[in-house]
Amino acid sequence: MRGGVFGLVAGAVFKTVERQELSLAGSIPVRLRHCFERDQMTDPRRRIPRTDTVLEQPELADAARTLGRDTVKATVVAAQRRARDGEIAPEAVPDAAFAALPERPSSMRAVINATGVVVHTNLGRAPLSGAAVDATAVAAGYTDVEFDLVNGTRARRGSGALAALAEAVPDAGAVHVLNNNAAALLLCALSMAAGKEIVISRGELVEIGDGFRIPELLASTGAQLREVGTTNRTTVRDYAEAIGEHTGFILKVHPSNFQITGFTASPNIAALVDLGAPVVADIGSGLLAPHPTLPDEPDAASALRAGATLVTASADKLLGGPQAGLVLGDAEQVALLRRHPAARALRVDKMTLAALEATLRGPEPPVARALRGEYPELHDRAKQLAAALMAAGVDAAVADTESAIGGGGAPGVVLPSAAVSLPEGYAAPLRAAAVVGRVERGRCLLDLRTVLPSDDKRVREAVLRCT
Ligand SMILES: *Cc1c(COP(=O)(O)O)cnc(C)c1O
Numbered sequence: 183m184r185g186g187v188f189g190l191v192a193g194a195v196f197k198t199v200e201r202q203e204l205s206l207a208g209s210i211p212v213r214l215r216h217c218f219e220r221d222q223m224t225d226p227r228r229r230i231p232r233t234d235t236v237l238e239q240p241e242l243a244d245a246a247r248t249l250g251r252d253t254v255k256a257t258v259v260a261a262q263r264r265a266r267d268g269e270i271a272p273e274a275v276p277d278a279a280f281a282a283l284p285e286r287p288s289s290m291r292a293v294i295n296a297t298g299v300v301v302h303t304n305l306g307r308a309p310l311s312g313a314a315v316d317a318t319a320v321a322a323g324y325t326d327v328e329f330d331l332v333n334g335t336r337a338r339r340g341s342g343a344l345a346a347l348a349e350a351v352p353d354a355g356a357v358h359v360l361n362n363n364a365a366a367l368l369l370c371a372l373s374m375a376a377g378k379e380i381v382i383s384r385g386e387l388v389e390i391g392d393g394f395r396i397p398e399l400l401a402s403t404g405a406q407l408r409e410v411g412t413t414n415r416t417t418v419r420d421y422a423e424a425i426g427e428h429t430g431f432i433l434k435v436h437p438s439n440f441q442i443t444g445f446t447a448s449p450n451i452a453a454l455v456d457l458g459a460p461v462v463a464d465i466g467s468g469l470l471a472p473h474p475t476l477p478d479e480p481d482a483a484s485a486l487r488a489g490a491t492l493v494t495a496s497a498d499k500l501l502g503g504p505q506a507g508l509v510l511g512d513a514e515q516v517a518l519l520r521r522h523p524a525a526r527a528l529r530v531d532k533m534t535l536a537a538l539e540a541t542l543r544g545p546e547p548p549v550a551r552a553l554r555g556e557y558p559e560l561h562d563r564a565k566q567l568a569a570a571l572m573a574a575g576v577d578a579a580v581a582d583t584e585s586a587i588g589g590g591g592a593p594g595v596v597l598p599s600a601a602v603s604l605p606e607g608y609a610a611p612l613r614a615a616a617v618v619g620r621v622e623r624g625r626c627l628l629d630l631r632t633v634l635p636s637d638d639k640r641v642r643e644a645v646l647r648c649t
Contacts, residue, residue, distance in 0.1 A: 229272035230265045233258055236276050245280070249287050257282050294637050294644075296619040298585035298599055298629025300552045303391055305618065307498040307505070307589075313544030314503065314537040321536035340535035346542040347508065350470050353486040354493075355513035358520055359506050359538060363466065364390075364399055365528040366494035366507035367433075370462050373522045374515070375405035375430025381459070383416035384409050385448060386435040391589055396435055396464070405430060415447040422457055431460040431491065436480050438466035438591045455489030460515070463490040467591030468501035468508065475553050476500070476592045482510050491515055497538055500591055502547030504537035506530055548634060553587075555631045557598045563630050563638055564600040570642055571602065576649050579603045583622075585631040601627040604645065611648040617641055 236242060236258045237251070246254040261279035265272045295305050310318070321327065330337040338344070340359065347357045360366055371380060380400055387409065389395045397407055408429075410420040421432060432454050454461050469481040479500070482493045492515055497506035507528075509516060519525060530538075541547050546554075564580045571578035581603035584596035601619075609619060609626040617640075619628040628641060 226272055227266050230262050231272065231275055233262065236261075236279060239276050241280055242276065245283050249283060253287060254279075254283065291616050294617045294641060295632040296601075296617055296628035296630070296641065298583060298601065298620065298627070298631050299588040300549055300585065300632055301499050301588040301591070302632075303589045307496075308502045309548045310504060310537055311502070311541060311544055311547040314540040314547065317536035317540035317544075318504075318533040321533045325532055325536075327532040327535060340530070340532070340539075343535040343539040343542075346539045347510070350542050351482050351486070351510050353483050354510035356511070356516035358509040358516050358525075359497075359530050359535065360509070360525070360528040361507060361530055362498075362505055363464065363494055363496040363507040364394065366509045367396065367399060367462075367464060368403060369509070369519050369522060369524060369528055370431070370433075370492060370494065371400045371403040371405045372524050373519050374460065374462070375400075375403070377404070378430035379406045379408040379424075379428050380430055381408045381410060381421060381424050381432045382435065383411045383420070383448065385411060385413050385416055385442060385446075386433075386437060388435050388437055388439075390439065400433070414442050414445055416449070417447055418449045418453045418457070421449065421454055425457055425459050429459045431462050432457070433462050433464065434490075435464045436466040436591070437593070439589050439593055441594045451485055451488035451490050460491040460512075461489065462492045462494065464494045466495060467499045468495040468497055468503075469591070470501065473500070473553070475597070476587070476595060478595075479592045482508075486511060497541070499589075500549060500553070500587070501541065502549030503541035504534045506534050506538055552585075552632050553597070555597070555599070557600065560630045561600040563635065564602050567628075567630075567638055567642055568602045571604075571645055574646055574649065576645060577605050578645070581625070581627055583627055583629050585629055597631060599629050599631040601629040602641075602645075603627055608645065608648055612644055615644045615648060617644045 233255065237246065237255060242254055242258070258275070258279040261270070261275045261282065264270045264278060265275050270278050293305055295302055295309075297305070301307050326337070328337055328339040343359060344357055347359065348354060351357065360369065382397070387395070387397045401407055408424050410416055410424045425432070434451060434454065451461060451463055463480070463485040465480040465482060465485055467479055469476070469479055471483045472481050473479060482495060485493045490511060492509055492511035495501070495508045497503040497508055509519060561580065568578040568580045579602070581601045583599045583601045585599040587595055604626045606621055606624050606626050609621050612619060612626065617628070619626050621627070630638070633641060
């Protein structure tokens with residue numbers, strides 16, 4: 183919140199009014215002038231300072247340089263309206279405008295994720311590593327994303343990011359990066375199944391979230407979906423019976439946000455590859471290689487070794503990078519995808535390419551760190567934080583919790599974690615202060631697995647401010 187800094191402003195405003203009066207005084211007959219002055223005294227709205235005058239105040243002029251003149255002007259106009267409506271005194275317009283200014287020209291706020299959900303879609307999925315953030319800042323200006331500085335000629339777009347991805351997945355003959363995993367699936371369907379069928383198990387007709395359904399996405403390309411098997415059991419024979427010359431590819435989708443347990447069956451990729459049709463494996467989460475904490479989560483290297491023609495994945499889930507879609511696999515097929523006319527509509531931004539490369543080559547991103555977080559360390563931090571809060575009179579305690587991976591993958595996996603537990607009433611004011619916890623059994627839990635250790639202090643301060 184901005185405080186009042188307009189000690190001098192009132193004087194400046196009155197000066198303006200005086201100037202107006204002076205200039206008017208010369209042209210208005212004395213009798214009328216008298217009326218005017220009286221009118222001005224009885225109608226305070228006449229004392230509302232002019233927009234340009236307010237905009238000239240140094241603090242607002244400064245703000246215009248960081249926020250843009252139009253934004254500041256709109257705020258001034260709104261404050262003038264409040265004065266006209268009698269909500270504030272005319273003299274308070276500059277202060278009111280200043281107080282109402284946004285902090286930044288973009289409204290998106292940084293949030294501390296204390297939900298314990300590592301990949302939280304509503305909170306922007308993966309937080310970028312410092313290295314990736316720096317890379318986006320560099321790429322934000324003019325950059326050699328598509329230019330060879332040695333020869334002065336056009337170069338392959340994003341070649342550094344593509345090389346980093348290819349090196350990270352040596353089993354892939356070629357790689358391609360596009361807007362997100364949905365775009366990757368769309369391009370596969372357009373390029374490999376136009377006028378043909380995509381064979382998919384009924385157990386893998388998945389809705390990812392917010393109404394995004396993979397079968398609807400695929401059908402929107404005009405490809406036919408050939409559903410096989412049942413919700414809980416699909417066998418190799420089911421696939422075999424559906425495959426023929428009309429087959430574009432078999433799609434194997436990782437059910438990344440739910441589990442079917444009990445009487446179930448689903449063939450592995452190798453068994454499907456043996457059927458002879460191309461297999462596209464949508465692994466969802468973006469693990470490039472097997473992860474020790476998540477043994478059941480599919481990864482790109484294993485899927486390719488099992489013979490998948492292509493693997494598609496998101497870059498902003500367990501890989502911990504920017505929003506992007508990855509396609510890895512058969513070099514010829516990837517080349518066809520890249521040459522498809524729709525590829526241009528799905529291509530990624532230069533800042534994404536920069537962030538992806540830094541994620542792959544640079545230091546461990548926060549998602550990887552959160553997955554690695556050990557209970558004793560988390561418990562220690564919770565103890566320290568709770569102790570500091572209790573010392574300040576807050577009803578805080580340490581609670582053992584279970585963190586989840588989230589919409590990003592590994593449904594059913596829970597990671598033992600530790601949280602600071604507060605009365606439920608803290609949840610809403612903390613949220614307003616951009617600290618998002620979760621409410622469980624009448625308590626507000628701040629799970630530290632997803633909080634950077636360097637943010638513990640900000641969490642403590644936010645709780646104290648809400649006390
Ligand atoms: C998340 C997910 C998607 C969608 O990925 P986006 O990058 O959000 O487009 C598709 N398939 C699976 C299996 C997923 O988990």
